[in-house]
Amino acid sequence: MxxxxxxxxxxxxxxxxxxxxxxxxxxxxxxxxxxxxxxxxxxxxxxxxxxxxEERPELAYDGSGDLDGGLVRRQIASVEHDQLGAYLAAASRIRLLTAEQEVRLGRTIRAGQEALRALAADDASAIRSGARTRYVSVIEAGRRAHRNLVSANLRLVVSIAKLPRYSRSGIELSDRIQDGNTGLMRAADKYDPELGYKFSTYATWWIRQAIDRGAGDRGRAIRLPVHMYDQAKKVRAVKARLESQLERPVTLGELAGDLGLEVGRVAAILTWSEPVLSYDVLVGDEEDTPLLDLLSGDSFDISCLDPAAVVLAQQLEHDLARVLAKVLTPREVQVLTWRYGLGGCDVLTLDAIGELLLVTRERVRQLQVKAVETLQSDSHVDCLFEYLIDHAVDDVLVSPLEPREAAPPKRRGPKKQPGKVGN
Structure with missing residues (x-):
């Protein structure tokens, strides 16, 4: 790679x-x-x-961008939280470093890290007091240099955190700055001044990665693990690149081929990245109508929003399946499941069930009648009647005596009695 x-x-x-x-x-x-x-x-x-x-004004902040001290102070008045405004004001007063100062601080940091490793590796009892003092002095100097290097680049974090790509992540600016600061501190730990690059350009990668990780961790109502968020981000980036090259929507097969993944895996990753929409979000031209007000009809059940109703319905489904398995044979359970649409299954006709079980329509009807009669006479069913008193599941509970579709047709003609001859 x-x-x-x-x-x-x-x-x-x-x-x-x-x-x-x-x-x-x-x-x-x-x-x-x-x-x-x-x-x-x-x-x-x-x-x-x-x-x-190294010149890249929109990312490599050199002190002469749109976040100079004057602009930061002008923006403070529009910041909603006083703490954030105070932070921006304090960050704007810290002087920027020259390239020589960055190199000097970077070398001091690395010297402190080497002294810390040496002190940890050596036998503490064998180190003389003078050597220990020198170690501690170098370590403290490295920590001070680390703080100075981080403090001088706080405005770099602000400039990146305010980019439009992160403003749409759903994370507050203060949280994005906090995430970016963790990346900045990590960059100060890893910075090697001997490579000859400015610290600001090196730190940009760490800051962006930290903000991206924060958006993946807290930017969704349903949190994605870090590895899943990274996969989704990679797929979206490749998708955007291919669509830009091909100048048309990319297919799943093309996307999977470029990524070296299976089509089903790519489809699943794209599903992960779909945003979660709240029922309370305001929609419409004037954004004054909750989405919930527009959801109506048979395709939407308002009871699904009630957590108590959802839990009760799940418990009913569990208890019903347990009772059926205890009282009936597996074939009878299957017939009732298909016949009455239990467990979310579609309601099937007698003919359709007969085709699935490779039996006649009449045999399916006989199995259904026998199963219902068994349930009516078995005491294990008594535990299900407590659900009848809760109106929250009136539409969920289906009694075996009340099928969702019309009852089986009655026999045609009067039933003949033995020993009697019709007139």
């Missing part, structure tokens, strides 16, 4: 004549590469003689 990403980036560089670090990290994120793999790609590009252009 690293070699493929490197080849694609080389093709882009040969076509356009330039390449940025953000281009590299963006493609790496779409392909699902880890941070270590990103560094391998950067080393491969450097070996191929590719010089990365």
């Amino acid at each position: 690293v070699a493929r990403v490197g080849a694609d980036l080389l093709d882009d560089y040969n076509r356009s004549g330039s390449l940025t670090l953000v281009d590299v990290t963006t493609l790496a994120q779409r392909r699902g590469l880890s941070s270590g793999a990103v560094e391998d790609v950067l080393l491969a590009l450097a070996a191929a003689g590719v010089e990365l252009n």
